[in-house]
Amino acid sequence: MKVLVTELMWEDGINELKRQGCRVDYDQELGRRRDELLELAPHYDALIVRNETQVDSVLLDAAKHAQVIGRLGVGLDNIDLKAAEVRNKPVIAAKHANATSVAEYVIAAMLDAYRPLIEADADVRKGRWDRRFFTGFELNKRTLGLVGMGEIAQRVATRAKALGMDVIGYDPFVTPYDHIVAETGVRPVETLDTLLQESDFVSVHVPLTRATKHMIHKANLPLMKRHAYIINSARGGIVQEQDLMEAVKREQVAGAYLDVLEQEPVPSDSPLAQIEAIRLSPHIAGLTDEAQSRTAMLVAREVINVLHGRESLCAVV
Structure with missing residues (x-):
């Protein structure tokens, strides 16, 4: 299983994905490079984003093999939830982690x-x-x-x-x-x-x-x-x-x-x-070391649950 991480993710979560057998490609600036992201998206089973990556219908269609979208946080205004639901792509949020x-x-x-x-x-x-x-x-x-x-x-x-x-x-x-x-x-x-x-x-x-x-x-x-x-x-x-x-x-x-x-x-x-x-301040209220470790681990484990066909308690859609 291949996972693409497009924004900042604490190392704990990346290591957890790898430990569970995932190949992880991590580029914390990729969310800002829209054209490149659209080219890469079709090759992954899951996308993990933060708040800058715009997960709209165009990206969701490009990510045709993606089974789940992980959100490193709780805000969802950058994700088109209706479009994700129509395409049967669950969205996982880091419920209460920060x-x-x-x-x-x-x-x-x-x-x-x-x-x-x-x-x-x-x-x-x-x-x-x-x-x-x-x-x-x-x-x-x-x-x-x-x-x-x-x-x-x-x-x-x-x-x-x-x-x-x-x-x-x-x-x-x-x-x-x-x-x-x-x-x-x-x-x-x-x-x-x-x-x-x-x-x-x-x-x-x-x-x-x-x-x-x-x-x-x-x-x-x-x-x-x-x-x-x-x-x-x-x-x-x-x-x-x-x-x-x-x-x-x-x-x-x-x-x-x-x-x-x-x-x-x-x-x-x-x-x-x-x-x-x-x-x-630069959007850091939830950006403590402890919170980001919890966020990364929670999203990693819940994304793995969905990839393995299990239910996630953190699914938004």
């Missing part, structure tokens, strides 16, 4: 917003000792608003609660008896507007769909507290970036932590990069 890492990123962002230790370190190294300027705030008793209340949001809530935060959530698909409400103490609110109005931090945890694209925009950003921050570790495009920049410039919100952007990588001349209150 959830803890993303949750810790959110906590790190909130701590950085209120206790900017890197800036304090730089200031001291310049010979200053401005204790009043670097007097921060406590997360204790602050309100965290979760947009979406799935697995990652649950892990964020547990950690935020441990810091003494009040946690609210907006998700029209969550019932009062779901775990995040019944067991973690998250208080659900009925509308996104209510969540934005009440929160000191707003953390986004929804997939990018037609319904969620630009769901945070110029009409509802002014509802937020002037000292509030937005944290987006989900997908670029959920927060309207131009509107966010304008809101920060007008001091309608304090700032944002954006790990995901509508255009990735972000251009060096992007206006986003010119606003200090908007902190950018």
